[in-house]
Amino acid sequence: MAITICAVYLWGVRPHQTTDQYACGGQGLAALPELMAFAIVLTGNIARVAEEHDLTPMQGRLLCGLAEQPRRMMDLAQLLGIEKAALTGLVHRAERRGLVERAAVPGDRRVVHVTLTDDGVRAMAAFEAGVAGALDELLEPLPSVDRAELRRMAAVVVGTAQEATPAA
């Protein structure tokens, strides 16, 4: 059983290794293969779409974080879950590529606002549409009733995780 979990985490549920073969005791052990594979498929799709748009996944996240409005470095770092020093480099590379810009803020001269350039807006929109499209394809084989159920359950799990991590 132990081995099975690891094997699945490595890539996914292989055709002949379906649920029944994992009939072990704990719920976590039982559910792990499918869910880990699911997570890998989802994040793998994001990475693939990002690459198609000549972005890294983290750059995609950065652009998405600026979609609504310009943000301060501190806020952006918190949003992305990285240290401010790491964000400096991330923004620098994005700036060098012409995707974002730094701007001074009138009230407080310590603060920097990061904003999307026109290119950044286009890249963000294309990335986002690509991810949505990839997800559409992925869920295509599920009947719409199932899709709704999947969304509901995913939301429950996410909600649980967020209660456990209030800082998020």
Added chain:
Amino acid sequence: MAITICAVYLWGVRPHQTTDQYACGGQGLAALPELMAFAIVLTGNIARVAEEHDLTPMQGRLLCGLAEQPRRMMDLAQLLGIEKAALTGLVHRAERRGLVERAAVPGDRRVVHVTLTDDGVRAMAAFEAGVAGALDELLEPLPSVDRAELRRMAAVVVGTAQEATPAA
């Protein structure tokens, strides 16, 4: 709508931004927030567990890849989805930490077998148990009927993805 998706990709579905607010056209757009957040929660849990055991997520994957048996570098690279040159460094760092060992193979002197050390076996088992436990906690609020449904649907989606990527 676009903005909402991005915001969710950044962290997850916030309490007051539930499904209803995403009532946009495409299915991908509609399902994206919950599923992306779900994937982030799952992979974030793996990363957290790995860190608790003083491993990187990739080191955890490496150990899991060696759980069943020693493997050649080429096979391991394919299993992990990275280039052989990248694997050389990964194995080197794990070796330096005493988690794995290289061993010659009798038949073919070009080949190297990577094996888990005793410490590596312990680390692998602890990591694996930690991930299973974290998943148990995460799914705890779902009734067991839902858990079974979630597994089934996840397997369908994963199966679809694998058909699209036969090399995997």
Added chain:
DNA sequence: TATTGTTATACTCTATAACTATA
């Protein structure tokens, strides 16, 4: 003093290309 952001440094992970040793 506290906050905001940057720089310096070090590490992991990754890819490509060139190389060595073996088959």
Added chain:
DNA sequence: TATAGTTATAGAGTATAACAATA
């Protein structure tokens, strides 16, 4: 020639610690 693996090099992403500028 082909295969297995390493080395060299480059770059992204990350953290910690020290620093500068501003509040």
